[in-house]
Amino acid sequence: MDKYLLVIISGIVAGVLVRFLVLRSDYRHYPAYPHGYFTHIALGFIAASLGAVAIPAIAKPDYVAVTFLVLAAQQFREIRNMERETLNNLEESKLIRRGNDYIEGIARVFEARNYLVIITALATSATTQWLGIKYAFITAVIFIIIALKLMRGSYIGDIVEVVEGRIHFNGSILMVDDVIIMNVGLASTREKILQDGLGVLIKPKDDDARLTLHSPGQRMAIIHDVVAVLGTKVDMNETELAPMARKNVDTGHLGFFIVPNEPDIEMLIAVIKGVPVLETAQGTTLKSFYGRKAAD
Amino acid sequence: MATTISGLILAIITTDLNKVSGGGCPVFVAKDNEEMEKVSLLLSRILGGVIHDLENGVYFIFRH
Structure with a gap:
């Protein structure tokens, strides 16, 4: 049990850390309010937990649990709808509008980042399980670099x-x-x-x-x-x-x-x-x- | 949010009535350029449209 605890916690910590680092709020990025922040950190925590418990569930082995995890991951598709709806509602009272393309882009990024969190948590917890907590640090750092550099997209x-x-x-x-x-x-x-x-x-x-x-x-x-x-x-x-x-x-x-x-x-x-x-x-x-x- | 109609000429302001005919919007006749500018400004602010110039003494207010 203790070993699994370490595996799960390492996954969750790495996942939430990634979510926090990619959750920026500068002049054009939404969200801009503490509540918006909190919502996304909380969702990031749930995503990280999902990713982190997958490996112990397989190792146990409890294949039913793994199936449920896959089902739960589907729920993150809702995030895109949530963001799109919020931004569309705000759009109506704006003098200068973002436009649907931009909103769609932002909504997709929010969804994709949660998958990134799940993968980070999964990889980190897997490393902890098979190689030990020291190697998990390396995995977490690699995924953070991927999240920050490779997922950056291009600019005008x-x-x-x-x-x-x-x-x-x-x-x-x-x-x-x-x-x-x-x-x-x-x-x-x-x-x-x-x-x-x-x-x-x-x-x-x-x-x-x-x-x-x-x-x-x-x-x-x-x-x-x-x-x-x-x-x-x-x-x-x-x-x-x-x-x-x-x-x-x-x-x-x-x-x-x-x-x-x-x-x-x-x-x-x-x-x-x-x-x-x-x-x-x-x-x-x-x-x-x-x-x-x-x-x- | 309230529905608004756009893509529509809201008013025509001119110093020369011969240049305008027919149409589905009010036409305002001004005695000189100065009055035309003033009336256009007032109408555009009231109606919420943009003033365009046909460069022949006809202004019109258009909502985009």
């Missing part, structure tokens, strides 16, 4: 170049360099935009990146993250200053326009580079035969 900064763009008007048409953004009617609004607005060009490095930027969901994610950091002067009935990302149809690069509360071009570029590439928006044309042929 990896696939594009972001450079400052010049905001100007062609008649009543607002433009960032050569990209048409929108028609602005009032002369006073145009002056305001020229005075306070910031523009950047987001240039894709290859055809995959161009397809990624083509997705409206990815653009909404970029806009959401920028607004979350730099703010925007949009208000409920004053939507003329709404941030926008439009593409140059010929080259595929984006013109991004915002009237921020903090007009800091360097930070704007840094924030855009830090936006995650959404799984659903990711372009993969260069991975296909026809895509490569078409590109050359």
Whole structure:
């Protein structure tokens, strides 16, 4: 019994540790409240317990218990629904929305992280069972590195170049360099935009990146993250200053326009580079035969 | 949340009534550019739309 106790505890500790380390709450990551934190740590604890008791159950041997564990793991699919529902409800009262693609991405990550916890707990407890607690430390560290490094995903900064763009008007048409953004009617609004607005060009490095930027969901994610950091002067009935990302149809690069509360071009570029590439928006044309042929 | 209609012209403001005809929205006639700008601003704030300029003396309020 004592031996199994050590096996289970080592698994649970490693699992919860992984959950805690990947549960970040910076400017764009949800959750942001202690209760949200607690919910996920608690779910992480349950997931870790599941993973940790699997090995002792096999070693005992108690195959019925193992079957039940597999059933219990299915419950973690619910986490995705829970996150999606919460974020969708919050979405309705937002001026600048995250967009469905971003929400789906966040929900998937939350689900996947719990599976990661289960696997970590399983591997750590297995190591404790067969090799001893010293080796379990090594296993736990390896899985923590995997969780932090390999599960990181890619960022917009990896696939594009972001450079400052010049905001100007062609008649009543607002433009960032050569990209048409929108028609602005009032002369006073145009002056305001020229005075306070910031523009950047987001240039894709290859055809995959161009397809990624083509997705409206990815653009909404970029806009959401920028607004979350730099703010925007949009208000409920004053939507003329709404941030926008439009593409140059010929080259595929984006013109991004915002009237921020903090007009800091360097930070704007840094924030855009830090936006995650959404799984659903990711372009993969260069991975296909026809895509490569078409590109050359 | 309340349902709103978007993709709709809410009002047209012009200095030259000959440039506009028909349509399903109110048309406001202004005597000069200054009045047109002012009326457009007020209407856009009240109706919750965006002011667009057709560059021929016609402004309209559009809800996106």
